[in-house]
Amino acid sequence: MNRRIGFGDTVLLYLDRKRRWLVKVSEGKQFHTHRGFIELEKIVGKSFGDSVITSTGDKLYVLKPTLVDILNFFERPTQVLYPKDLGLLLLKLDLEPGKRVIEAGTGSGVATAAIANAVKPSGHVYSYEVNLEFLNKARQNLSRLDLLKYVTLKHSDARDGFDEIDVDAVFLDLGDPWNVVSKAYLKLKGSGTLASFSPTMNQVEKTVSMMKKDGFIDIETCELLLRHMRVEEGRFRPETRMVAHTGYLTFARKANREDPEV
Amino acid sequence: MNRRIGFGDTVLLYLDRKRRWLVKVSEGKQFHTHRGFIELEKIVGKSFGDSVITSTGDKLYVLKPTLVDILNFFERPTQVLYPKDLGLLLLKLDLEPGKRVIEAGTGSGVATAAIANAVKPSGHVYSYEVNLEFLNKARQNLSRLDLLKYVTLKHSDARDGFDEIDVDAVFLDLGDPWNVVSKAYLKLKGSGTLASFSPTMNQVEKTVSMMKKDGFIDIETCELLLRHMRVEEGRFRPETRMVAHTGYLTFARKANREDPEV
Amino acid sequence: MNRRIGFGDTVLLYLDRKRRWLVKVSEGKQFHTHRGFIELEKIVGKSFGDSVITSTGDKLYVLKPTLVDILNFFERPTQVLYPKDLGLLLLKLDLEPGKRVIEAGTGSGVATAAIANAVKPSGHVYSYEVNLEFLNKARQNLSRLDLLKYVTLKHSDARDGFDEIDVDAVFLDLGDPWNVVSKAYLKLKGSGTLASFSPTMNQVEKTVSMMKKDGFIDIETCELLLRHMRVEEGRFRPETRMVAHTGYLTFARKANREDPEV
């Protein structure tokens, strides 16, 4: 059976594809939309997937927020990765429960959350950020998802290197990833996975050059374009507008410089 | 410390971006490439990330296969999802350890494996396939990844419905997904996630119409284009050729038809 | 030497990539922008490429409008073709001075103008439109480009057929092109070129089926995606947003049904 919703739960109130809200079910509170309001206590006892009717007679669906729903509501002081990029990133970093991952550039914590979700409960993320304001925002965002216990947030410059050793994967989400490639190499396990996300070609060019120099192999750079379709019966067509660019993803593997037995 | 490689381990032998092989390290065996051969026992005792030299003096890196590496070597009687599609699929289905998922259309088991990997160790995949040959191939592929314990393979037609109830997510990878949408609705939890993958616009058109009729909401259809970049210093450009189409991904959420308390 | 600008000339006043205006140089008139105004007579005697300073000290360049500049300022009661689509259309229709072309669906006259410009001075366009309001708007737009003499605008339903015979090319820009394919076949020269532009997949599906049935060959359908780049030194990247879809272009050639000599 489905669990009933109670006070303290966070729900996604869904009006339509463009209008949805992440709301905490609190006692004695109202939630207002441009289509009327609801008393939040009316949600208590409902199951996810049920609906409530607003004061103007409009229907709001009460959904269980997915990870992507919640990431969409993260406060974002910085540019963030979109689900299209995050999905490929998690696969190519080869994450699964138990993996230990370094992230350089916490930003708002969007990638941190997705990575933590993929390695929990037995894995861990060590995330470095120089900007204290970003770090605090990320902490707040991650606690909302109850993921903070799988993450160590570090107020430190990734260019000064990392404390952890023998990690399974490193993700660079920095303005100057090329300055951190060598630091990542030092702390990765042999054969470990490295990924970097950058909006400009120039950043990628410098970063890939450094990866080659440092002994990374299987280096590949790609971009992902996501296009939505407007699906109406007899009138199927792509949407009129789309996001043309978020950033380039670069992936690589660590090759050991010399064989230990030699 | 990194674990040393032993007999029985499966390794990825990497020559360059285009030439790589998934190999089981067996006693007394050689592995032949067009760049010479190696005695596989030379790999024993090495760490992942080390290299071996072939009889022609070429260097082969010994990497730990990632999930994506192994999926690339699945025997594929059917069309398969690419990592670009799989990554977004896993995120949008909102998978994490513990989730219970129905898959209709096991095919070669590529998506089955990726889903199982995302919900393990406490979750489970129930995968339906009418074609016995595909099912056997998928079983073989999944056992290679040691994921069979998280998957129940069912030789059964998804159009006849599913046995499980209250599952968290359903994935349709069928030629006629529209015929299974109602069956999926019945067995999904309220607010649960549904996804479908289809190569043609006509399949999507029918499937989305059925989703709307059946009470799914938040329906979206998209396609993902992945373009590789050729990154050489001073000569950065996209690759000359790319895969132009794999399929359309459609995502939806289950809205309950009537509120239980009414 | 460059010609000097005089009263009556139409010029493009260019402030930056996003702000430009098509202006007729008239006596005693001012032209106002959010960056000050200019007396239009200050432009008289200048050469194209020169600049004028507005009342707020901003610089406006005085450019000779290109065909594309002018098409961008057409009044558009209907959806129009973009330069990316127009360029390929003109090439694939194989237009050059002297060709005779039928257009079904004048709309605002954007394609009409581009086609007329390509076949002038010795060729001609016969353009059919049922909507009188559109036709009048197109007439106005075409006269602005001084192209009316190469165009016969017909207030007539293309589904009733065309008056001209042995034309070199036919362009269909209609909501239901499949209903006009047979009419186009009748009036095209053997080996003549046919093109159709449609926003939805369903329109293309029906139109291509009809083309096959009617004896067209070399049928191809494509879409064009144009992405702008943001080129700043050291920060090269694609623009963040783009037009994701305008329409599908379908091209075909007329094969004669039976050889005349048989």
Place this chain on the structure above:
Amino acid sequence: MNRRIGFGDTVLLYLDRKRRWLVKVSEGKQFHTHRGFIELEKIVGKSFGDSVITSTGDKLYVLKPTLVDILNFFERPTQVLYPKDLGLLLLKLDLEPGKRVIEAGTGSGVATAAIANAVKPSGHVYSYEVNLEFLNKARQNLSRLDLLKYVTLKHSDARDGFDEIDVDAVFLDLGDPWNVVSKAYLKLKGSGTLASFSPTMNQVEKTVSMMKKDGFIDIETCELLLRHMRVEEGRFRPETRMVAHTGYLTFARKANREDPEV
């Protein structure tokens, strides 16, 4: 009436979308395909659009070659522009009969031919090429299209500058276009159009910087992606593979450096 085909005519023999040949109708010659052969004199007296039957009973359509058909058969010692790029290029250069155009980098003459075709009969193209072998190949290619009379081919390095003055448009198709931007500026009319085609981001970056420095305005860089559709009734889908990159197109307009009257 359609003209009858005679000896000396060049025709396009069309078997299907992938197999087509440009053939000169000569006396006493056979044309062989993997689907049998035909006596070329059997074509004489036919109209374009008719068909001939090969020795194996297969049907070959006899089409009048379009400009694009012929460009596809140019001998190509160098990389060439595709129709998608050529179409936009011709529009943005604002070509029409009478325009005078400089091209730097004749290559195989593909762009030269398309430009000549657009400015004929009263316009002219001045095309510069340092590589004599390319120039000879281009001459041969252009004569095949009967376009040589509208083109002056110059065996000269564009970096040494151009002889013509007050041209309407300049097109740069060079490995180092940035070295020729200033030369183009000198010879363009005020407000004239400049275009450049380059495969790498680095070339574009340098070229655009030089354009800005030199006094060009309205600078825009874009790429065009063309995707074919596989249109079968009930099975509409994009093709599986596509060309992912040809090159970036950059367009600009010449702004005069100082107003003549100052």
